[in-house]
Amino acid sequence: MLEEKLRSGKVETFIPYGKHSVSEEDIFAVDEVLRSDWLTQGPCVERFEKALAAYCSTRYAAALCNATAALHTVCRALGLGAGDVMWTSPNTFVASANCGLYCGADVDFVDIDPQTYNMSVRALRRKLERAADACRVPKVVIPVHFAGHSCEMEEIAALAQQYGFYVVEDASHAVGAHYQGAPVGGCRHSDATVFSFHPVKIITTGEGGAVLTNRPDLHEKIVTLRSHGITRAETEMVGPSHGPWYYQQIDLGYNYRMSDIHAALGISQLGRLDAFVARRRFLADRYSAALADLPLQLPPREDDIASAWHLYVVRLQRGGAESRSRVFADLRERGVGVHVHYIPVHTQPYYQGLGFRKGDFPEAERYYAEALTLPLYPAMTERQQDFVVDALHEVLS
Ligand SMILES: *Cc1c(COP(=O)(O)O)cnc(C)c1O
Numbered sequence: 001m002l003e004e005k006l007r008s009g010k011v012e013t014f015i016p017y018g019k020h021s022v023s024e025e026d027i028f029a030v031d032e033v034l035r036s037d038w039l040t041q042g043p044c045v046e047r048f049e050k051a052l053a054a055y056c057s058t059r060y061a062a063a064l065c066n067a068t069a070a071l072h073t074v075c076r077a078l079g080l081g082a083g084d085v086m087w088t089s090p091n092t093f094v095a096s097a098n099c100g101l102y103c104g105a106d107v108d109f110v111d112i113d114p115q116t117y118n119m120s121v122r123a124l125r126r127k128l129e130r131a132a133d134a135c136r137v138p139k140v141v142i143p144v145h146f147a148g149h150s151c152e153m154e155e156i157a158a159l160a161q162q163y164g165f166y167v168v169e170d171a172s173h174a175v176g177a178h179y180q181g182a183p184v185g186g187c188r189h190s191d192a193t194v195f196s197f198h199p200v201k202i203i204t205t206g207e208g209g210a211v212l213t214n215r216p217d218l219h220e221k222i223v224t225l226r227s228h229g230i231t232r233a234e235t236e237m238v239g240p241s242h243g244p245w246y247y248q249q250i251d252l253g254y255n256y257r258m259s260d261i262h263a264a265l266g267i268s269q270l271g272r273l274d275a276f277v278a279r280r281r282f283l284a285d286r287y288s289a290a291l292a293d294l295p296l297q298l299p300p301r302e303d304d305i306a307s308a309w310h311l312y313v314v315r316l317q318r319g320g321a322e323s324r325s326r327v328f329a330d331l332r333e334r335g336v337g338v339h340v341h342y343i344p345v346h347t348q349p350y351y352q353g354l355g356f357r358k359g360d361f362p363e364a365e366r367y368y369a370e371a372l373t374l375p376l377y378p379a380m381t382e383r384q385q386d387f388v389v390d391a392l393h394e395v396l397s
Pocket residue numbers: 066067068069092093095096144170172173195196197198208209
């Protein structure tokens with residue numbers, strides 16, 4: 001249908017919900033690596049890690065091949081295993097939950113706050129009280145900074161202290177975001193933070209992810225696990241080294257390394273991170289002003305939180321799922337690439353097979369029925385945005 005319209009010239013273009021921005025400098029940076037002697041994990045990965053850690057004021061950063069691998073590795077490094085429990089938000093990409101299952105742990109969810117769409121601190125507190133009674137307190141909790149808007153980390157960290165669990169921030173949407181005036185990724189209220197550099201996210205390495213932490217023990221374990229569980233440091237070896245060629249496998253790790261080709265793109269993109277986020281914020285503010293008169297719940301605004309604006313999500317205030325499906329189809333027909341984030345993870349067939357049921361996390365399910373992601377990316381023009389705004393006014397009138 002749309003393809004036909006595009007061909008016949010009825011709609012000019014298709015405006016996607018997200019799009020990466022790759023510059024000539026980015027291409028030059030990758031080109032340089034391709035002409036060098038080093039393609040796999042090498043000097044560029046190290047430089048990218050140092051730059052990330054410096055940007056976030058964190059002691060350590062480890063780059064990995066994607067955020068899914070990063071989540072898996074940090075869970076392993078924290079000792080998550082069979083018999084343990086991991087909790088995350090149902091309003092996320094499946095990877096935030098799957099990492100717990102990879103480790104053999106039991107995964108459960110904490111329902112969301114209907115205003116921020118992040119894990120609700122109230123729901124977390126209530127669930128912890130019940131879990132403590134049943135002696136099933138989670139070992140790891142993974143709050144997700146949905147759309148780039150930080151969770152209430154200070155409150156979550158206080159609960160972590162009280163109940164004794166680890167906190168891993170899934171900040172796949174939130175590189176460049178701030179919480180209480182400090183960059184997300186600084187780990188002031190968590191054990192570790194994970195970023196994703198998939199092309200649809202804020203900055204990209206093609207495929208890529210990272211784990212930031214202030215804990216040296218955790219960083220060392222992550223670095224070992226991302227490369228087969230192999231160490232070349234004699235201090236970590238069992239017995240003496242045999243010589244300069246020697247290494248030992250001291251754990252069961254993976255090949256989750258990032259290549260220098262990817263890292264070179266990351267270094268170059270990181271230099272434009274603030275500009276990307278500023279442009280996203282400008283467009284988000286513009287949306288919020290232009291959509292204020294429509295029957296929509298607009299994205300949350302909180303004084304101590306500066307979103308990275310990975311997504312601009314509106315929630316339809318009338319009509320629920322049927323209305324959302326109609327609005328979605330009408331906008332797509334007009335060439336507006338709206339999307340929906342996220343299908344609650346516990347409603348996925350695989351998770352239903354684990355015993356979860358519809359109705360288990362009603363706030364996430366209600367939100368899902370009404371949510372609509374509007375196009376937003378740094379290269380989006382104001383003219384394109386006006387086109388989206390006009391289309392929404394028409395469709396909702
Ligand atoms: C994209 C995403 C991931 C996975 O990132 P990859 O780098 O593609 O593995 C994990 N969690 C969330 C919330 C994401 O949006």
